[in-house]
Amino acid sequence: MVSKETVIHIAKLARLKFSENETEKFQGEFSSILDYVENLKVVDVSGVEPTSHSMALENIEREDYLISYSKDKLSKKLLDLAPETKNGYLKVKSVF
Amino acid sequence: MELTQFTIKQAHQGLVKKDFSALEFTEAFLDKLKQEDKKIHAFLTVTEDLAISQAKRIDNLIAQKKDIPILAGIPCVVKDNILIEGIKCTSASKILENYIASYDATCIKKLKEQGVVFLGKTNLDEFAMGSSCENSAFGPTRNPYDLTRVPGGSSGGSAAAVAANFSVFGLGSDTGGSIRQPCSFCGVVGLKPTYGAVSRYGLIAFASSLDQIGPITKTVEDARIVFDAIKGQDEMDSTSVEMPKIENYKLKIENLRIGVPKEYFTKGMDSEVEKAVKRAIEIYKKMGTKILEISLPHAEYALPCYYIIAPSEASANLARYDGIKYGKTTNDRQQVTGDLIDYYLKVRGEGFGPEVKRRIMLGTYALSAGYYEAYYKKAQKVRTLIQRDFKKAFDKVDIILAPTSPSLPFKLGEKIDDPLSMYLTDIYTVSINLAGIPAISIPCAESNNLPIGIQLIANAFEEDKIFEAALAFEKS
Numbered sequence: 290m291v292s293k294e295t296v297i298h299i300a301k302l303a304r305l306k307f308s309e310n311e312t313e314k315f316q317g318e319f320s321s322i323l324d325y326v327e328n329l330k331v332v333d334v335s336g337v338e339p340t341s342h343s344m345a346l347e348n349i350e351r352e353d354y355l356i357s358y359s360k361d362k363l364s365k366k367l368l369d370l371a372p373e374t375k376n377g378y379l380k381v382k383s384v385f
Numbered sequence: 386m387e388l389t390q391f392t393i394k395q396a397h398q399g400l401v402k403k404d405f406s407a408l409e410f411t412e413a414f415l416d417k418l419k420q421e422d423k424k425i426h427a428f429l430t431v432t433e434d435l436a437i438s439q440a441k442r443i444d445n446l447i448a449q450k451k452d453i454p455i456l457a458g459i460p461c462v463v464k465d466n467i468l469i470e471g472i473k474c475t476s477a478s479k480i481l482e483n484y485i486a487s488y489d490a491t492c493i494k495k496l497k498e499q500g501v502v503f504l505g506k507t508n509l510d511e512f513a514m515g516s517s518c519e520n521s522a523f524g525p526t527r528n529p530y531d532l533t534r535v536p537g538g539s540s541g542g543s544a545a546a547v548a549a550n551f552s553v554f555g556l557g558s559d560t561g562g563s564i565r566q567p568c569s570f571c572g573v574v575g576l577k578p579t580y581g582a583v584s585r586y587g588l589i590a591f592a593s594s595l596d597q598i599g600p601i602t603k604t605v606e607d608a609r610i611v612f613d614a615i616k617g618q619d620e621m622d623s624t625s626v627e628m629p630k631i632e633n634y635k636l637k638i639e640n641l642r643i644g645v646p647k648e649y650f651t652k653g654m655d656s657e658v659e660k661a662v663k664r665a666i667e668i669y670k671k672m673g674t675k676i677l678e679i680s681l682p683h684a685e686y687a688l689p690c691y692y693i694i695a696p697s698e699a700s701a702n703l704a705r706y707d708g709i710k711y712g713k714t715t716n717d718r719q720q721v722t723g724d725l726i727d728y729y730l731k732v733r734g735e736g737f738g739p740e741v742k743r744r745i746m747l748g749t750y751a752l753s754a755g756y757y758e759a760y761y762k763k764a765q766k767v768r769t770l771i772q773r774d775f776k777k778a779f780d781k782v783d784i785i786l787a788p789t790s791p792s793l794p795f796k797l798g799e800k801i802d803d804p805l806s807m808y809l810t811d812i813y814t815v816s817i818n819l820a821g822i823p824a825i826s827i828p829c830a831e832s833n834n835l836p837i838g839i840q841l842i843a844n845a846f847e848e849d850k851i852f853e854a855a856l857a858f859e860k861s
Contacts, residue, residue: 295750296746299746299749299750299753300746301730302749302753303700303733303745303746303749304704304707304726304729304730304733305730305733305734305737305742305745305746306730306731306733306734306735307734307742315742315743315746318743318804319743319746319747319750321804321805322692322743322747322804322805322808323747323750325689325692325805325808326689326692326693326760326764327689328685328686328689329686329689329690329693329763329764329767330763332683332686332763332766332767332770334763334766334767334769334770337766337769337770338766338769339762339765339766339768339769340765340766340768340769340772341594341765342580342594342624342821343580343594343772343819343820343821343822343845344580344581344624344626344821344845346623346624348623349620349623351620363487363488366485366487367487367710370483370484370485370487370710370711370712370713371709371710372708372709372713372714379709379710381709381725381728382721382723382724382725382727382728383724383725384724384725385724
């Protein structure tokens, strides 16, 4: 069983807030899912390389160029989506 | 035959011969879905104005006697995690309930160039995480075959819409079975293309190494037409690739070797599904196809492997939803006291549903210090073994035949409180995404008026082989 402290710690890393009820429910569900994925423990992977993508990937490069953003329609569209803006910037709460 | 039952080719011929206009055709679907979608809830947004203007544009082309592409004037529904410029795109999540897409996904751009008519955006499990459509923040979709049952997921809205004749075809996304399983449950055709075959630009990311966009259609021929229209390398997605070109690919069905994995016929498969799969094998045998038993030794580890890799990637991909840049959230920002972290915790805590939170937590755990090697790295190594299993199998056979889902469409509410039992419905689909290979689900049989699908799986970039094998089955 995963401890309540672990659930609270992981939730903080994941930037999620749970209510007391949710934390308890989650503790149980999380434990049974982890028990299930532990099935992988028995697989012998000695000498096996990990796969991150199903096919080999190559870096693709392009020229880096500037677009004047203040007149760009797209930047207005993007800013319009933000809950709060000021002088063409996103406004957020103070960090500390 | 009703207009709404037409396949792509039938509709195209009707438009060209002027049996009906593109506007009449589109309106037939709009009328039907307006009347009948109340009970199915396949749509999150109906884009009536867009559809009508697109249809009128095609009618103008026809009036000017211009040749129109095969998909011109054909109605399509789009899973609500694929962006259409200027249209709301929610991914069935509260955290995106006011997000308006600022650009077209590449597959949408390609379909627009063909003159496709977009009827609307369809329901899904929130962020494509789920197998029943019950994880949508805006309420579940119901199976058109039986309204007490789920349509499958996560592309359940698109599959249900095509099955209910609300559209000619649809687009879905498949990360671990999200196109194939709902198509099996709704009795329609769905293709998960080879990883990289279709650009993911404009698809809201769930697990980037597994996600693929694909068609949901009424026939195999339609799936091929749509796939041909949306595939291809795209400079906006560095993982996209050009398919090797094979001109006029034709397959002699009697030369085909079909493999059946012995590991898939052990426990947990519904007897009706097993019967349907065996019947499909008999049909292929009668056509002269060679049937071989094959082994995928690591089959049983595909699901636990998937449920480490997919949530890990999801936890990173969903970190961007911070309540600051993707539309206004329901929270009143002024009411949140404290600093920026408190704001994130609250917005994300309230904006994501339970399944999304579970997967973010699972992924964060698997990637966190002290667990990375034991979970994530281990799963990546098992992924290599699963890929090797398929490679070896395709030395001996052309196609692998398997059930799409171990069960028939289940009842709403039946599995929603037990996440693990929901995960187990993906047992035959996730390994295909881990290996990056293509697979189609096609209707195979019905049991008590509920559809059952089978999967045809091929090696990477062998979609043509899949289509030919599926066409032969459909004709039989």
